[in-house]
Amino acid sequence: MNYGQIHLFYTLPVLSLLIFATYPIFQIDPHRTLYPLILLCIISFVYTTPWDNYLILKGGWSYPEGSVLGLIGYCPIEEYAFFIIQTCLTGSLWTLIRWFTISVPLANITRHPNGKLMTLSALAMATVIGWKIAIPYTTTFYLGMILFWACPVLILQLLVAYDYIANSIRSVGFTVLIPTLYLWYVDTIAIESGAWAISKESIVGYSLNKHLPIEEALFFLITNCMVVFGLIAIERTYSILEAKNVDTINTRTLFENTICDEFQIPQKELLDLLECYNITRNASSSFFLSTLFLPVGTRYKFWKLYAFARVTDDMIDHAKSDQERIEQLTIIQDFLDTKVVHDEQPSFRALLTLRVPMELIQSLIDGFKLDSNPTSFETDKQLLQYCHHVASSIGALSVHLFSCPHLQKEAETLGLALQLINIARDVKEDFLDNGRVYLIGITKNDVLSWISNEQKSRVDESIDWCLNTSEKLMEDNHVIDAMNQLSVKFQRATLAAYVMYNDINIRIRSGMESDKSDYKNRVM
Numbered sequence: 341m342n343y344g345q346i347h348l349f350y351t352l353p354v355l356s357l358l359i360f361a362t363y364p365i366f367q368i369d370p371h372r373t374l375y376p377l378i379l380l381c382i383i384s385f386v387y388t389t390p391w392d393n394y395l396i397l398k399g400g401w402s403y404p405e406g407s408v409l410g411l412i413g414y415c416p417i418e419e420y421a422f423f424i425i426q427t428c429l430t431g432s433l434w435t436l437i438r439w440f441t442i443s444v445p446l447a448n449i450t451r452h453p454n455g456k457l458m459t460l461s462a463l464a465m466a467t468v469i470g471w472k473i474a475i476p477y478t479t480t481f482y483l484g485m486i487l488f489w490a491c492p493v494l495i496l497q498l499l500v501a502y503d504y505i506a507n508s509i510r511s512v513g514f515t516v517l518i519p520t521l522y523l524w525y526v527d528t529i530a531i532e533s534g535a536w537a538i539s540k541e542s543i544v545g546y547s548l549n550k551h552l553p554i555e556e557a558l559f560f561l562i563t564n565c566m567v568v569f570g571l572i573a574i575e576r577t578y579s580i581l582e583a584k585n586v587d588t589i590n591t592r593t594l595f596e597n598t599i600c601d602e603f604q605i606p607q608k609e610l611l612d613l614l615e616c617y618n619i620t621r622n623a624s625s626s627f628f629l630s631t632l633f634l635p636v637g638t639r640y641k642f643w644k645l646y647a648f649a650r651v652t653d654d655m656i657d658h659a660k661s662d663q664e665r666i667e668q669l670t671i672i673q674d675f676l677d678t679k680v681v682h683d684e685q686p687s688f689r690a691l692l693t694l695r696v697p698m699e700l701i702q703s704l705i706d707g708f709k710l711d712s713n714p715t716s717f718e719t720d721k722q723l724l725q726y727c728h729h730v731a732s733s734i735g736a737l738s739v740h741l742f743s744c745p746h747l748q749k750e751a752e753t754l755g756l757a758l759q760l761i762n763i764a765r766d767v768k769e770d771f772l773d774n775g776r777v778y779l780i781g782i783t784k785n786d787v788l789s790w791i792s793n794e795q796k797s798r799v800d801e802s803i804d805w806c807l808n809t810s811e812k813l814m815e816d817n818h819v820i821d822a823m824n825q826l827s828v829k830f831q832r833a834t835l836a837a838y839v840m841y842n843d844i845n846i847r848i849r850s851g852m853e854s855d856k857s858d859y860k861n862r863v864m
Contacts, residue, residue: 341529341530341533341534341535342404342407342408342535343403343407343408343416343418343419343530343535343536344408344409344418345535346418346526346529346530346535347418347421347422347425350526350529351422351425351426351429351526352425354429354522355425355428355429355432358428358429358432358433358436359428359432361432361436362432362435362436364633364832365435365436365439366435367828367829367832368633368634368635368828368829368832369635369636369829371578371589372575372578372635372636373435373439376431376570376571376574376575377427377428377431377432377435377571379574380427380431380567380570380571381423381424381427381428381431383570384423384424384426384427384566384567385420385423385424387493388423389413389415389420389423391485391489392415392419393413393414393415394485395482395485396414396415397414398476398477398481398542399476399477399539399541399542400481400482400485400538400539400542401482401536401537401538401539401542402536402537402539403416403535403536403537404534404535404537407535426519426523426560426563426564426567427567429519430515430516430519430564430567430568431567431568431571433515433518433519434511434515434567434568434571434572435571437511437514437515438511438515438572438575439632440632441511442575442636443614443617444610444613444614444617444640445504445507445508445575445576445579446504446579446580446583446602446605446610447607447610447611447613447614448607448611448614449503449504449507449602449603450503450506450507451503451603452502452503452506455502455506456498456502456503459498459502460495460498460499460502463491463494463495463498464491464495466487466491467487467488467491467492467495468488469484469487470483470484470485470486470487470488470489470491471484471487471488472484473487474487474488476542477541477542478541478542479541479542479543479544479545480544481541481542482538482539482542482543482553482555483543483544483554483555483558486555486558486559486562490562490563490566493566494562494565494566494569497566497569497570497573498569500573500576500598500599501569501572501573501576503602503603504572504573504575504576504579504602505569505572505573508572512568512569512572515564515568516561516564516565516568519560519564520560520561520564523560523564524548524552524556524557524560527552527556527560528549528551528552531551531552531556532550532551538553538555538556543555573598576598576602577594577597577598578636579602580597580600580602580605581593581594581597582636582637582640583605583609583610584597584605585693608689609689609690609693611686612644612686612687612689612690613640613643613644613690615647615686615687615690616640616643616644616646616647616648616686616687616690617643619643619646619647619650619651619687620642620643620646620647620650623646623650624646624650626837626840626841627646627837629836629840630833630834630836630837630840631643631646631833632833633832633833633836634829634830634833635829638741638742638829638830639833641694641741642738642741644687644690644691644693644694645691645694645696645734645737645738645741647687647690648687648688648690648691648701649704649734650687651685651687651688652672652704652705652708653708653711655668655671655672656668656669656672656708656709656711656712657711657774659712665712669705669708669709669712672705672708673705675688676698676701676702676705679692694741695740696737696740696741697736697737697740700733700736700737700740701733701737703728703729703732703733704729704730704733704734704737706729707726707728707729707730707731707733708729708730710726710729710730711726711730711776716777716779716781716782716783716784717778717779717780717781718780718781719780720780720805720809722780723763723778723780724756726778727755727756727759727760727763728752728756730759731755731756731758731759731762732751732752732753732755732756732759733752733755734755735748735751735752735753735754735755735756736748736751736752736755738751738755738834739751742826742827742830744825744826744827744830747822747825747826749817750817750818750819750822751822753813753814753817753819754814754819754822754823754834754838756813757809757810757811757813757814757819758810758837758838758841760806760807760809760810760813761806761807761810761841761844761845761848763778763779763806764803764806764807764810764845764848765844765848767779767787767790767799767803768787768791771784771787771788771791772791779799779802779803779806780802780805781798781802782798782799782802786798786799787799803848807845807848807849810845811845819838820838823835823838
């Protein structure tokens with residue numbers, strides 16, 4: 341097996357799968373994902389080229405004559421490709437994992453001064469030792485070449501981002517370990533099959549297995565660390581920019597915030613955001629999942645908006661008496677009128693950082709006020725007015741967070757339509773948990789009878805009306821067309837929400853058409 345076949349059968353198929361999985365993320369937020377990876381590919385190519393040429397020149401490793409596509413300097417073309425392939429492979433895996441696991445990384449970040457000093461000191465010593473032992477045609481040559489080439493880069497990366505990396509050590513460790521183990525496996529196959537060979541005169545003689553010298557194992561471990569540390573250092577810069585609410589990003593702001601001390605950033609706003617993240621994740625899995633298809637900075641805004649809506653709704657719902665409910669409404673209204681926030685209300689503080697029309701927030705609260713006195717809706721106009729307050733306002737706020745206010749009408753329609761699906765889905769839950777009935781012309785006794793009776797009833801007809809009206813609203817107002825007008829970085833989250841709710845619609849209908857008890861178990 342030659343070098344090209346190693347790529348064809350082992351590295352390129354895995355890379356292709358990772359790129360395929362990561363491509364939507366690159367589209368959603370290229371500044372945080374794609375561009376840093378491209379930058380790292382350029383750096384790795386430029387930095388590794390002279391090092392690897394010298395290593396081959398001095399006999400560190402070799403390849404069978406005539407088994408490569410060609411040479412540039414002393415390096416095979418396939419080796420130059422490997423610089424890019426490994427960087428993209430590890431970088432894509434990091435992007436994929438980090439995209440779906442990142443929360444608020446600067447919140448509760450802690451200093452590790454002793455660990456940082458010891459690590460940097462060890463790397464500095466390793467650099468010096470590597471320089472001294474990287475003597476061609478000796479058994480320490482390859483090890484020394486790795487140490488004095490890689491350790492200065494790690495020092496620079498850790499000087500900038502040591503504490504940030506330590507705060508994300510699980511994600512970092514997993515992303516380094518997986519490609520390292522795989523590349524150890526690939527390297528073992530390549531050496532065993534003769535695709536390349538490590539000079540026995542240039543290694544100390546210890547191996548992880550029969551064919552993998554300890555130097556080769558160290559090389560893949562340390563280079564994967566370099567890739568992940570480089571990407572997380574860039575992520576740190578963007579996290580600082582987001583924490584400072586910096587809108588204009590250019591070379592100067594990137595540099596200034598790369599060397600910035602993250603511990604100088606006030607924690608209160610970050611902890612408020614972390615609380616919003618926890619509220620959103622715990623309260624609504626479907627909404628939270630849809631936000632993961634947004635750029636990181638935008639998903640932060642949606643967590644703040646959702647958390648405020650959830651907290652205020654719960655303040656009203658969980659009131660134990662009418663008097664307490666009135667008091668809670670007064671607290672919320674006073675906040676909207678005065679913008680004064682108390683320490684025990686992090687979601688209120690977080691809301692004030694959003695640049696959205698407060699009249700839309702007021703409309704949302706007006707809907708909660710309607711909820712505070714649960715009554716049955718007698719007409720479709722009453723129900724749609726309620727949905728307009730509690731859901732159309734959220735749709736309108738969303739397009740303001742997208743900076744697309746011209747799509748407010750369609751967004752309001754989408755919010756209303758999805759709320760009707762919510763109502764159809766949660767008939768049993770709304771009644772049993774909160775004593776509420778949102779269906780038109782349906783009383784509590786109707787719902788109670790419907791829950792205990794397996795026969796179809798007017799409740800099913802009202803549910804069907806909600807689903808039909810939802811579909812008609814979206815069709816008549818060209819909601820799907822409006823989604824396609826959004827920037828590509830916002831389309832997937834909006835479509836994800838639409839697809840999830842459409843699936844709920846289908847499951848409700850399929851349950852209604854079969855056995856009603858099965859419908860209740862599967863949908864409710």
